Amino acid sequence: MTDNSLSDAPPPAGTIVSIRNVSKRFAGGVTAVDDISFDIAQNEFFALLGPSGCGKTTLLRMISGLETPTSGQILIDGQDMSLTPPNKRPTNMVFQSYAVFPHMTVADNVAYGLRVTGVAEDETKRRVGEALEMVKLSHLAQRKPDQMSGGQRQRVALARALVKRPKVLLLDEPLSALDAKLRDDMRMELTRLQETVGITFIIVTHDQDEALSMATRIAVMDKGAVQQIATPSELYEHPRSRFVADFIGKVNLIEGRVVGKKANAVILDVPSIGKMEMATKDIVGETAAIAVRPEKLKITKAEPKDAKLVKVKVAIRDVAYYGDTSDVVASLPDGQDLYVTVQNESRDGGSGVERGAKVWMSWEPKDSLLLTE
């Protein structure tokens, strides 16, 4: 698998991290990372996104030097650092557990990385002061970590890493241990920090919302391999595979059989719906899936007149009311359930759909996507 086939756009000039054919096999034959290659550009806010066990954390740890690849190379700022110990790399990490040293004050924690590398004490003091200022913790400098909240400890971890002025800041699931309210604050804070300090951020997360809202580019990983690298909107609107479509947001996948091929299009036979033509540039095998997001589906009582629309008669199986929207589960004639998000525009009973009703479901062909992988 090469970089070009996965990345929709070439990375911006000025590559800072280059992953080349990196594999990591653990004792016992588990392959955590399987021959991955891609580049990360300077000043990117890059997210490694995937379900647990997909190899994203292992990849991050290999960039930091806490693990080494079994094969392949990791270049940081043009230098091969695959086997360089972590203390000799221009990267710093914010750990998932924060790893704020419990026997040191906040100031000592932040100063640690400068002291061990022999930065002069007055410069250390100044930089620690600035770093604490940046994360708004100056008033807690003399506190011990056990007297602080999770959110505060995370800021200490951030300041401690940023004070080293790394070329790349690595963040391992930085929001996972915070409660919902703090998580939103921290998300904005991280975006703000990245813009102020102008350092490349690489974040590992299993939460698609986190990745979509913060990152400039996202690599979706599964089973040790990169499935797709793209900007958040590209990922959402143009997923490359069933996995990516399903992982990023909610999606309805309707499987069909390929019965005819044209230039840049195929004819698909879909049970319940019938034959339909779908534009595609990919090489298509025997089967393919149509992907439609729930919010792109329309429900009407009467059959829609527009001939361009794809339409099918469905039975409403369940309705969940959320105020502004309702989630509707509708069954196709062959029994497959589709998810539809309906905007509740009028106050009298919302969308007017109710359990058991037979209604028409339709969508515009341009809102659906053909997935072959």
Add this chain to the structure above:
Amino acid sequence: MAELLKPGQGPLDYGKRRWLQAVFAVTLFVLYLPIFVLIAYSFNVQNRSGVWKGFTLENYAKAWNNSDLMSALLNSLTIAFISTIFATIIGAMIAVLLWRFRFPGKPAYEGAMALPIVIPEICMGVAMLLFYARTGMMTGMTHLSWPFNLGTIIIAHIAFCFPFVAVVVRSRLVGFNRQLEEASKDLGASEWQTFTRILIPYMMPGLIAGALLAFTLSLDDFVITFFTSGPETVTFPVKIYSMVKTGVKFEVNAASTILILITVVATVIAMKFQAPEQSGH
């Protein structure tokens, strides 16, 4: 340029560091060498100089026929067996007590319970000797018939074993969901029924581990046994002690090998019972 890591090896993979493996191997070698030499010599032909003269089972036969040695071994096993039963019951009760109740002076009580664990064995040994001598129990008990003549040793062994059992059982109880007890009482079970049907089954791994710990502690003990055995009672450690002081005899090796075997088996079983808790914390 700094020293590089090896491919696939992280900076914290100390388990793969050669020097650490070497320290471990050397330590194991030094720990086990004397024990294996002792076992090997139990199969050696008896000789004065102590060099290897050939394989024989004669030492085991000699040990078997040495009625003093055998009755000493039997005494030690009897002591361990009886002490274990008492220590386990008493220790488990203390564990439940400390786990279940709040009461005034509890820290001091817990401290007193830990005393037999922390004070030097020799202090406890001489204190027991003095106590038995002063109360006349030493003369009184050693004239009783077997196994009551072992009473002085058994009492002392129970005293230093049960606090250990209490510690082990209590650490098991920490994981107990108290609502199970409440649910049992809510369903109409009495205090006693709840205890025997809910709490005891839950404690069982802890009880077995505690009992085996008490058994090995009792068999392992030399110091307290040495001070609390009367002039006419001979226990295995005391018998070996007197034999060792008069020179190396290979039948001692044979008897020791048997005792080692018993201890090792008991310990391995005990650790098996404790293992699930260690992984589940």
Add this chain to the structure above:
Amino acid sequence: MEDWKTNRSVFWTLATPGTFWLVLFFLVPLAFLFVLSFSDKAIIDGQMSINDYDYFTGISNYLRSLNSDIISIFMRTIWWSFLATLACLLIAYPIAFGICFAPEKWRPLLLMLIVLPFWINLLIRTYALIAVLRTQGVINSALGFAGLGPFEILGTSFAVIFGLVYVYMPFMVLPLYATIERLDKSFLEASLDLGGTQFQTFRNITLPLTMPGIVTGVVLVFIPCLGTFLTSELLGGTSSWMIGNVIQNQFGPANDWPFGSALSLLLMYATFGVLALRSLLQRNSKGVDV
């Protein structure tokens, strides 16, 4: 946890046997020891029963322990215990560290291999050491092949300290293992990541955070070393007596129980001193508690 008053009968049923045993067969004997240590004379007959002694006649037994011989034996006991404890620590730390960083499924086995000899009877282990250390023993035979020796090892202070390390090493490994196992490894990773070398990481992070385990291990080894008499008797000579040998001698051949009682209590006070020091150190350190 419920208050004892809510269920008095259960409380007393559970409390009675253990409390009875502890008081009668542990605390009362210690009290006897305490009383006897203040007695000037006690006549002990061959049947090991004390016929008569005077209560609280003075502190002459304690004054006798200020004798220069006894003081030098006390000093030797402390010095040897210190050396043995230090040796245990230096060996056990890398061992415990190695076990903690071994593959997870191997850890229980490795730990058991280290701890197993500890469960074998103290006398048998010491006896086994004699066979290895004596002049015609395994070590000297091996050295003989190399054209060295034989060395007189038995009866030296080295033999005693070696014996103490051999016998009490597992006491050091266990608390160290427990502490290092529970130490969050990301602290070490963070230190390396922030630019610390392996040595800086050990000195600044690992060592302070595992200090409670070190303190516990030191206490667990140091206390039984102080009370040793078997190891020093069998592996050392008459010139390598430790305080335990003196105590044993008072209750044995020398037949001076009051003096022996005073020495035992002094030993016990030393033990309490060590324990008090420990809790003081524990309170001041912020590491992983055992």
